[in-house]
Amino acid sequence: MKLDNHAMRLYAVTDRAWVGEKTLYEQVEEAIRGGATCVQLREKQLDRAAFLAEARQIASLCKAHGVPFIINDDLDIALACGADGVHVGQDDMPAAEVRRRAGRDLIVGVSAHNPAEARKAAADGADYLGAGAVFGTTTKSNVTPLSHQGLKGICDAVDIPVVAIGGINARNLMELQGTGVDGVAVVSALFGAGDIEAAARHLRALSEKMTEE
Numbered sequence: 001m002k003l004d005n006h007a008m009r010l011y012a013v014t015d016r017a018w019v020g021e022k023t024l025y026e027q028v029e030e031a032i033r034g035g036a037t038c039v040q041l042r043e044k045q046l047d048r049a050a051f052l053a054e055a056r057q058i059a060s061l062c063k064a065h066g067v068p069f070i071i072n073d074d075l076d077i078a079l080a081c082g083a084d085g086v087h088v089g090q091d092d093m094p095a096a097e098v099r100r101r102a103g104r105d106l107i108v109g110v111s112a113h114n115p116a117e118a119r120k121a122a123a124d125g126a127d128y129l130g131a132g133a134v135f136g137t138t139t140k141s142n143v144t145p146l147s148h149q150g151l152k153g154i155c156d157a158v159d160i161p162v163v164a165i166g167g168i169n170a171r172n173l174m175e176l177q178g179t180g181v182d183g184v185a186v187v188s189a190l191f192g193a194g195d196i197e198a199a200a201r202h203l204r205a206l207s208e209k210m211t212e213e
Contacts, residue, residue, distance in 0.1 A: 010183060011184065014028065016046075027196055039067055075101060114153070129163070163184060
């Protein structure tokens with residue numbers, strides 16, 4: 001599966017911090033029902049066996065709904081669970097190495113913070129970019145916010161889809177209009193919501209409006 005810019009409209013990034021009464025699987029299912037167009041599984045604490053088991057379950061869920069499923073920063077897990085792709089940061093496995101090992105079919109996403117990183121990622125085989133943090137973030141430390149002009153510069157530098165990430169919620173999403181991004185990646189605005197399906201529906205509608213030309 002390869003993806004187009006529409007798959008970036010509402011890119012759901014999981015966060016185990018919000019797991020409580022519902023399992024992560026149930027939360028992802030609600031997000032998809034509400035309109036999530038792509039799902040990234042981000043696990044930093046689980047052991048390998050538990051991570052792989054979870055990844056296989058959510059891969060099956062996403063496949064059933066026709067939604068691209070991406071693994072964060074673990075190519076081996078992505079290949080083993082049958083994910084559609086893998087996302088790597090600037091300090092992870094280089095995009096060129098990921099592409100070499102993954103072949104042409106796997107989706108490769110790369111985090112970019114400036115036009116130079118964006119152009120290099122695209123040249124190394126990235127299928128899309130994650131650009132941010134556009135409003136700061138509480139999920140990562142030592143992250144410098146990316147200005148909206150900087151975000152526009154990244155979008156102008158490449159011809160592959162770009163998704164904005166970092167502190168995005170229903171209150172500030174429309175501020176990204178005109179930057180050229182193809183959608184938004186959200187964490188707490190989605191998985192921290194009391195009604196995940198309703199939150200996804202609202203965020204998806206805003207994202208569609210934000211990307212209108």
